[in-house]
Amino acid sequence: APLVMGFSQVGAESEWRTANTASIKAAAKEAGITLKFADAQQKQENQVKAIRSFIAQKVDVIAFSPVVESGWDTVLKEAKTAGIPVILTDRAVKVADPSLYVTFIGSDFVEEGRKAARWLLERAAKTPGAALNIVELQGTVGSAPAIDRKKGFEEVIKTNPKLQIIRSQSGEFTRAKGKEVMESFLKQRDKKIDVLYAHNDDMAIGAIQAIEEAGLKPGQDIVIISIDGVRGAFEAMKAGKLNVTVECNPLLGPQLMQLAKDVVAKKPVEKRITVNEGVFPAEVAAKELPNRKY
Amino acid sequence: MKRLLSAPSFTSWVSVVLMAVLFIAGAANYTGFASTQVVLNLLIDNAFLLVIAVGMSFVILSGGIDLSVGSVLALTTMVAAWLLQVAQWPAEAVIVLVLLGGAAFGALQGGVIHVFKLQPFIVTLAGMFLARGLCFLISVDSVTIDAPLFVALSQTQIPLLGGAFLSPGAVIALVVLGLGLWIAHCTAFGRTIYALGGSEASALMMGLNVGRTKVAVYALSGFCASLAGLLFAFYMLSGYGQHGQGVELDAIAAVVIGGTVLTGGYGYVAGALSGVLVLGLIQTLIAFDGTLSSWWTKIVIGALLFVFCAVQRLLSLKKAAS
Amino acid sequence: MSSPPAPSSFWRHPLARPLAALALLLAVAALFVPGFLHLEIKDGHLYGSLIDILHRAAPLMLAALGMTLVIATRGIDVSVGAVVAIAGTVACVLVGSHGLAIAFAAALGAALLCGLWNGLLVSALGLQPIIATLILMVAGRGLAQLLTDGQIITVYEPASFFWLGGGYLLGLPVSLFVVATVGGLTALLMKRTALGLFIQTVGINPVAARLAGVRTAAIVFFVYVYCSLGAGLAGLMISSNIKSADANNAGLLLELDAILAVTLGGGQLSGGKFSLAGSLIGALIIQTLTSTIYAMGVPPQVTMVVKAIVVFAVCISQSSIWSRRTA
């Protein structure tokens, strides 16, 4: 019988997520794995319910992208008791007993924040002297990527006192809110804005519109850094409106399926598997664009 | 049969029958569906929702609404986690404190509604922002709970026949439901709630204590929300400001599906159970199906909800006609 | 809607308190944020925070207008956000291939269908409004995502598509003219026909309304259709503004804001008397609050608490117990 995998996805809140889902579904088909897919609509309790139903259905392996890091002990213990291995994707979980999951494959949000900051440090080094005022568009308050991307970014920025975050507000990961908040930032004329750091591409794209409508040139008057690396971001870079995007690779389907097979076959796997993620500055955008699958 | 048809609780019976139909459909289509544990999981996974729905039933029966429950749930998990992990309080003290806190939060809202003669919707909406905001003031990140009592409650399995089990949370929820039924049907307070929902002006003229009842109803709902928060904390072992997003709508939906009229005065607290189970069953069906994309999930939930409500409504209409 | 008797004192007027709340908010913003009230001409149109507020509030105002009527009949429509998503998506999917006119017509047509559906469930089937519209609230966003396969549809062409949500006319955002037109037409409809009277009648006492010969079912049906159409227009505006359709996030929780706007404007959720102007002011209060919070640089984790406190304060200031004391 084909391998059965239960997969609990966070939701379909962004293009990134949709690409992630698509990759997993396609890879499962490719690998001949029967996929039980459950969408949690951004709620942890729904994920727990889904995992319980996977256990009841006696699937061979469970994989999921946790909505948050904590709160998984009980249900994972149930999975372990039922003898079903668990693979985490996309983000890690905090559990008292690390044997509750077999492996974790996915991105490191803190690292993404750091990468974004490092790019900015380099750029700042090229233009010594002037201080750089940064505005930050945060993700949804309390969400893991928002917390971690902020943390990583701030950690690195601290090393250069000339870099100052002058405003930081939540744009809830959406274009509309990103635009609205950026509009508001632009209206305050006490300090000049030099850099925009957005926690995802969607907000950056919204903010670009706001900057243009304020009569400024995005990418030139204001340097824009964002994270995710979705197609829209590359198009913006190609048009010179975005300076850099830090990739957060959603296409981990094939890797996940391979892992699942290994895990079920009881082959040893590493506890932490990172996916390849790059930093794409505007210069390489045109070349890279045709390669983007999402 | 005729008596059943004419009983005012007919709508509730319709829900039960429809639920059975949903379950049989699931059992026929998906392997592993027709097991005791799947049924019990409905209770285990929705224990917190059931507790909130019981509180919400009272609020809706009294002609009000409480939108703050989801946020109070989150705030409870957050405060509990903070007190346990950061302030290192004993678990028992934390439990008592958050329960009192939830009741106080609800009572405060009830007080504002009564004293200033404001609409419950808007006051509890502000309460919803407030409670959620307070979570983030404590911490934006999620806080793991490792207090032994909580862990024990989280992982205890109460064995039932045939290897199936129930969680302590589910048992607590059932007890709350029982208490709710008792309050609604056997106490003067419960009957005053119905009276209030039937006609507030009349209740006032009948010399019932409208003010105290209103405050108590919201206090009860706040209490249930914080108890649900504790169940949630047992369930997830974490405190987090994003917990319980949209739970208020689920609870309202459950109560209304269970046959309670949103404008108050008509319905049964027991309906909360059938409402919660219907919502849970729909989710379980979808999880078992496992082929739906995110958007088809939403569409199917909507469609099942529609079929359920429409059939329920048509059957009740037929009854009214006959 | 009936013309109130000449107000003996300013505070008796139903719009006085919402207006005062709005003024106070603006005053606070002006005090703490230098240049908040500053307006200048840029690229031939007015530019400044005040314009932003009006511009941003436009979709909410449209939704609030419809919600006002629904609430006046004792109903509620929680599907507004989903309709926003559907209309925006339909427009963005079609505009590239079929042109502006067809895209807009199709979007409004989709919204109309949503309204018909809601109206049918509430008035013909007799479902409770919150459940009837909850169905569309859940499924609607799914339908919108189905159209886009979960992607965000970005529109590059034609530029005229962006005019509705981002263009300017006579130095003011086009969206304002849309709101003014819709609001004006609605007000006319309420004043120059008996619709306003019937809506209130149905909201206050549906039994008596039926006995007086009012077509209660038709009235209820109409308000849901109207509300959805308003939401559809709001959806067009939002997607035109961000030049894309984000089926999952467009108009998320807009229904709550719309209901809040209606109540802040003095509408009673128990049905009956309503004030279109009040709801518009309510919408402006909400947007001013949001903009002020952004402008004052309130940290995002504190935002919610601030919002809650302001909503509490505005509500309590509108409580009827004050007027009784002063009367």
Add this chain to the structure above:
Amino acid sequence: MTKPVLDLSGIHKSFPGVKALTDVSLRLFPGEVHALMGQNGAGKSTLIKVLTGLYQPDAGTITLDGNPIAPKRTEDAQDLGIRTVYQEVNLCPNLSVAENICAGRFPRKSWLGGGRIDWTAVHTEARRVLAQMDLDIDVAAPLSRYSLSVQQMVAIARALRISARVLILDEPTSSLDDAAVQRLFTVLRRLRDQGLAILFVTHFLDQTYALADRITVMRNGETEGEYLAADLSRLALVNKMVGAPPDQQPTRLDSRAPETGAPVLKAVGLGRRGALQPLDMELKRGEVLGLAGLLGSGRTEAARLLFGADTADEGHVETEGRSGRWHSPREAIAAGIAFCSEDRKHEGAILDLSVRENILLALQARSGLRLCMSHEQQQALADDYIKRLGIKTASADTPIGQLSGGNQQKALLARWLATEPAVLILDEPTRGIDVRAKEDLMDAVRALAHKEDGTGMSILFISSELPEVLHCSDRVLVLRDRRAAGEYRRGELDERSVLEVIAAEPAA
């Protein structure tokens, strides 16, 4: 002389724009029935609401047994031993009859039983109090299932259940029939003899004199005076209420309509299961047809079927031009029928809307969305009816909910008169309106029907007041047990014999 139990003095109360009470005083003595009389809008109900804590007086003192009291809520008044039946039925329609009677003071199980409500005791208790008034209904059924008159009796039963010091009844008899009134009076007399002080508001002079020992007359929000019932003649009482010696009684020209008028409304075997047995009925042009019967005899049901408020499940209705069944009141209205319901609070008034809008509503609903007249015309129409029917209101823009009960009733009548219907169905139209207005109304009814030129309205007149029915009607149809029990021409019968027919045992 004994001291008063309850003494109100110098009570002032004003609403925005209206002075409802000015320097009102009232004394209630134990063991006496005290009638509070006054025209519609005189301030009777307002005074009662002040007394029971529902409104706070602007000035004035209330003493109970010599101790000043200031009830802030109705419960306070209840705790002080003041029980009240308000003018409009103020009970909860969703609760059962028994609960409505016992709410607030449920019999409980003992501590051992968990202190929960003793439902058996609740039901027995409810049945006991209802039995005092000879009412034998299913007390477990929701209140909304019963007609207004039954609801009114339940409200009275609620007040009677707990022994109190003071019992206040605001127009308790407005929708009761004679037998029920007599039973109520028996109970009240007994309570009076037990030393209870009873305050009683009514517009029926007969009842006043049958029951009251003392009368306080109110006029325009002021106390006109307090009298012993024995010292005050009827005429004097009316004069004091109205404030001026009555202008010459209008000569009642009884211009009888030609009896050959064509039938404008005909019911053929019209019936509805559980509500009305098939009924044949004919209403001719310019005729007043009275519908008499006991409580629950099916008069309201007949009216509702004729109007399409309920759909009939057998038989049909014939009007000029069409025949069939109504599916909604709209159809009936379009065919020129109007129906003024007995339950003005739930089926008539749109409380938050102005008097003008309330008057205009049916007319507007008939002409659809297009405004049927300009704002000025509306105003003129409303003002016209306010003047013609003597509606006491600050202005046509006052919300109808702020009017006194009787004035609301008149405004609702105006709503239907404004549609100039061919057939007007009046269900208890005199409910709660004062003596003078009642006479005016009956004159108006006859005048509307009996036009010389034969264009008069046809009126179906339903009232629990048999004298009214007999006085007004050209023909009387008696209903008993939900079926027609006989039809009588004017003058064929007197009150006594009709009563016999009405109350006859149903033929087996």
